[in-house]
Every structure is written in structure tokens, then in C-alpha cells.
Amino acid sequence: MTVSADLQSRQKAAVAGGVGTRGIFAHKALNAELWDVDGRRFVDFAAGIAVNNTGHRHPAVMRAVAEQAEHFTHTCFHVAPYEGYVRLAERLNAMAPTGAENRTMLVTTGAEAVENAVKIARAHTGRAGVIAFSGAFHGRTMLGMALTGKVMPYKKNFGPFPADIYHAPFPNPYLGFSTEEAIDGLERLFAADVDPERIAAFIVEPVQGEGGFNVAPKEFLVHLRAVADKYGIVLIADEIQAGMARTGRMFGFEHAGVKPDMITMAKGLAGGFPLSAVTGKAEIMNAAHPGGLGGTYAGNPLSVAAANAVLDVIDDEKLCERAAEVGRRITERLSAIASRQGMEHIGDVRGPGAMVAFELVEDRQTKTAAPALTARIVAEAEARGLILLSCGTRFNVIRLLPPLTIEWEVLEEGLTILEASIEAAFSDAPASAAA
Template sequence: MDFPHVSRSLGIVHPLCVARGRNAELWDEQGRHYVDFVGGIGVLNLGHGHPAVVEAVKAQIDRLMHSAFNALPHRGYLEVANALDGFVPVSYPLSCMLTNSGAEATENALKVARAATGRQAVIAFDDGFHGRTLAALNLNGKVKPYKNGLGALPGPVHHVPFPSRDSDVGADEALRAMDRLFEVELPADEVAAIIVEPVQGEGGFRLLDADVAVHLRALCDKHGIALIFDEIQSGFGRTGTRFAFSHLGVEPDLLLMGKSMAAGLPLAALVGKAAFMDALPKGGLGGTYSGNPVACAAARAVMDVMSEANLAHWGEAQEALIVAAHRRFRERFPMVGALTGVGAMRGIVFEDTASATGTEHLAALLAAGREAGVLLMPSGRRRNVLRLLAPLTAEPEVMSEGLARLERALETLRP
């Protein structure tokens, strides 16, 4: 399918046009049915058209479609801010600002960290992804395709290896790299923030080593550095808990969220300790569309539905199906490698074989999966990790059918 008036700089994974969706199922303009394992790249944890969200959005449209909160506050923004204070599992009172996207939340986090610390340098991690806007780009731990041809980017930003049980980078290697950075390149008292994903998204669904997370928290406390957790993709239930940092046993100073926050409507947020969030002068934060009333109504419905009991049930059920399917795939297909991630945020690594590289195997699988009626999404530095992002609310029979279609697609990759 050709898109003649769309910039060719947009990378299209699947050349089709979707027409309608229902929970974990999609239909294209030709009426063909798919099981959706893309989930809006992590936006649709509650699926396409969750009834509670649809009802809340329709009711809000009849009352008020927009008000720029900076000029004329509205109740929806205030209700989301209050709800987040109870929804985010931290021990301190939460201060927040709403944004339109995760990248916008990232940009504002950098502003807040600089203002609060009086410093500029940021430490980020290899293979991390934090957005496509100019300052966020430099945080990304991957050059292609995000940084090519752009020249100098806002900084200074320093990268260190990302330690995870899901990779070949251990805690010792990452901590040595951090020590070297402070000894050779950058005094700790010049660092404004350390930003990290508790579970990397674009990086291949890899869980941050918990011991390193504890070390980062102590390091930031010692040197007055802001610890920023980016949960734009891993948040709102993806890992079986409201936010993935609960798996690590530490709290951030600032937290980025977005994607599934409003179940498909554009809404994201930067939240954290008031000492950081209040550091900029009045008027230093804001945005015309930020905290749109309709998106806020969706977010309130999302938080109502995402009880701890629901998240645990959905996450455990989906995780069990994925783990069982992966075990079967690995026995049958030589290119199928390790299972990464935690809860329902899972990736499957594709290995090099005599016939093709892991990258080539996964590229072929995307097309084969589409033909088999399951929509898939790649990740990883080499684009050799399949990320599974089916809605948490997917019916077990639909999830099982999607995995069966994935298995049929894998059969076409046999040499």
C-alpha cells in the first residue's frame, strides 16, 4: 500500500489501513481480520474501545471538549492529578503536569531537573528510548535511525551500558562504567539527572537489574541528582503492576508516563516530588492542549479499571500463555531465542542461524505474521527482538489464537 502524501521519513511497519478494532482484534479496510499484538505500540493496554473509556469520553464531549488549563482550569485535569497521587505507588505526595506525549514529558523532565539542580549533564543508558524530539533524541542509546544526519544534539548526555538479566551486561560491568564515567569524564556534582527505563521498550523488553536500581537511588541521594524513571511504555499495567519500578524496590524522583494512560487519546504526564516539580518559575511548565478534558476523562476511566486485582489477573493469565507458547516455539524453531521482560511485557529474541540473521528472521516474520492474521512489532538495537503488546484485556481464546497464528507464521521461516 502506498501513502503518497505522507513523509517518507515515517517508518511504516505494516502497509495496511486499519478500519475498526475491538479489544485485541482489528479489521482493515478490506475487512480482513487480525489479532493485534502491536497494541498501538503499548498504548492499548485496555484494548480497542474499552466500554468504560468510550462511555467516559462520549459523556465528556457533550460537556466540554477543550480548555487550555494554563488559562482556564477545568475539573478533568484536577481529577487526573488527584487520581495519580493515589495510583502511583510512591511514599511521597505527588506533583504533576500533564502533557500531550511521552516525548513532551521527557523534555519537561530535563527542564525540571536542570532547574532543581542547577546542573546540565544527564546520564542515560545504551539501547534506551525516550522520544524523537531534539533533546530526547540525545538520550536515546541508539544512533540509527533517530540521530542520523542531525549534527550536535542538546546535551551534555553520557551513556553507560544497561544491565539486565535479559542481556549479556551484568551489574558489575554497568557499575564499573558508571565509576569510570565519574573518574574520567564527568564529576558527579555536575550531573542533573540519571534517566532510565525500568523495562526497556525499544531496547528489547529488558528488565533493569534490581541491584543497579538500588545503587542508582543511593548515588542520586548522595550527589543530589534527580533519578528519572521512564515508564511511558512499561507503565499502566504492562508488567502486571501499575508501574514497573515496583519490581525494583526503589522510587524515582521524577516519573514519565504516557501511551496507555488514556487508552488511545493523546495524554502523558511528568510527575514527581514537589521539590523538583516546583523548581521552574511560574509559567515555566504548560501547553495549549496539555490535559485536554476529553483525554482526561479517558485517563480517569483507565485508572478506575486498572485495579491491582485486575492487573494481577490479566498479567498472570497473559504471561502464562506467552511463556508456554515460547517454550513450544523454542523447541520447534532454531531461530527462536530467549524470552525477555517481565509480566505481560515480553520479548522474543531471534538468533542468527545458518540461513539468516536474527534481524532477517524477524523481518520475514513480520510479513508472514501479517499474512497469517497477527500483527507484530520489532525492537532491539538490531531489530531482532519481537515485542508482544497485546491488550492486557485480550480474551484468553483471542490471545491463544494470536499465538497460534504466530506459530503458523514461524513455520514459514523454516529453511
């Protein structure tokens, strides 16, 4: 029996069945490479779900954490605050593109950031309603699930959910659902279900993560900004997956030139250490009463030290520019594959910067989803030494999220494995799925 097989058996006996996992038990990792407990090496195109934007165990991040650990690991910021938290808040305030003076609070997970952003928006506006969008993912807490626009696996059997949460349609040009139709859907929501003057906030991802890497069109975000201004609604940018240089800009909203009122961050913020943040306009962020925000582990000192180091690495190694180049290489390779005869199951290649995905379909005319084919590609890649992630409300999108620091030769190796995996999976496709 392999070590992995033994661990799988132990996991089944010890871990709740609802905790979904893969068969890769990690032993060590460095930058864009990961080795499992049986010594198998993998090229990592998942980066812990866009967490390790600076790679596994970046030396600057590890050094900062080690230095902080020599001083203290926890005091609780509410009990004995520390300079690192204040410094990180100052830096996030300076870079957040709200167009105003900002304030920041730190917590631990993306879901916590979302929950606190909603709390703050409600305190600022005196309203309760929140509008999220179809295909969105905002976390696994009760409020996070209510905001999420995807039932499986996140919401099934877990209701009822909090009230005053509404969903409007999100544009999907590939499937023929335009920005104009999404805007019309929002207006229908206002006409039929909720007065816009009861809405505290919009929360929207500039690029939907779990939803399938659907990019919010500039015109759509511009419209949301205008509606928010008209009715006094807080516009929250959920940058948890798209942020921290992943799209070629520090924040995904910057591509549209739209200024949000608040930004939620997590994932790539602290280079693999648990940390999240809410940054927004001071007049909004200061609406909550003293003591109303925070948590025992909010802004953990080790994670804060890691985050300050991550911001240094993004700047020093020009990771926004590098993300754009990583994405260009991935997109060119995928587009070349998709253009070949026999590759018609690749229906679309999309995404900004190093946040790239491709959608699998039965044929390009009907665009019927091909989730089984998607799963075969992911499994084939894993067998060949490449870690991939699927996503999408139709379970037919493969997302590529390598570290932004990935060595060029490792990136090419991973893309070569990906191409071979696609070819192998397509060759096994049933005749009925032929394009």
C-alpha cells in the same frame, strides 16, 4: 486494485517519506482485534505500541470521552482549568511509588513528558547534565533523541544534539554484559567524562522498549538509587511503555522495590487518546517557576476523561493481575516453542507481565543477531492475520504487547498464528543460518 493498495499510492504522494508505516490501513478495531479497509481481520499484538492496554475502544473509555465532549473539548488548562485534570493529578499522585508527597503535570506525548522531567530536574538541582543508558528510547524531539541510545532509525542525520547528555551502559545478561560491568561503566563515565555533582538526573526505563525488552536488574536500579542519593541526582523512571499495569504492576519500577523521584507516563495512560504525565516528589516538581511548565494542548479534556476511565478499568478489571496471567500464557507458549527441535533460532524469551519478547539469533552459541529472520516472522504473521512489532538495537527482537483485556480465545488464536509464522519463517531460513 485493493483499497489498501490505493491508499499506499496516495500515501506515497502525500506523506513525508520519513514517516515509516506498515501496509495495514485500519478501518475499525475492538479490544484486541483490528479490521483493515479491505475487510481483513487481524489479532493485535501491538496495541498501538502498548497504548491500548485497555483494548481498542473500551466501553468505559469511550463513554467517558463522549460525556466530556458534551461539555467542552478544549479550553487550555492555563486559561480555564477543569476538575478532570485536578482529579487525575490527585490519582496519579496517590499511586506513584516515590515514597513522598507528589505533584503532577500533564502534557500530550511521551517525549514531552521526558523533556519536562528533565526541565524540572534541572530547575531543582541547578545542574545541566543528564545520564541516560545504552539502548534507551526517550522520544523523537531533539532532547529525546539525544537521550536515546539507538542510532537507527531515530538519530541518523538529525544532529547535532543538545549538550550535557551522557550515556552509560545498560546491563544485558543475555549477551553477557552484567550488572557489575554496567556499574563499572557508570563509574568510568564519572571518572573520565563528567563530575557526578554536575548531573541533574538519571533517566532509565525499568524495561527497555525499543532497546529490546531488556529488563533492568533489581541490583542495577538499587545502585542507581544509591548513587542518586549520594550526589543529589534526580532519579527519573521512564514508565512510558512499561507503565499502566503492563508488567503486572502499575509501574515497572515496583518489581525492584526502588522508589524513583519522578515518573514519566504516556502510552497506556489514556486508552488511545494523546496524553502524558510527569509525577514526582512535590519538592522537585514545584521547583519550576509558575508559567514555566505546560502547553496549549497539555492535559486535553477528552484525553483526561479517557485517562480517568482507564484508571477505573485497571482497578475494576484487575488488569495488573490479568497482565501477569497474559504474560504467563505467552511465556509458557514461547518457551515450549523454543524448546522444540529446530527452534534454536529463538535465543531468549524475556519480560515481566504482558511485556514479553523473544530474541532471534543465527545460533545459540555465538548469539549472532538474525534481523532478516526477525523481519520474515513479522511479515509472515501479518500475512496470516497477526500484528507484531520488532525492536532491539540489533533489530532481532519481537515484542508482544496485546491489550491486557484480550479475550483468552483471541490470545490463543494469536499465539497459534505466531507459532505457525515462526515455523514458516524458519523453514525459509538459508542453510547458513541453521543452528
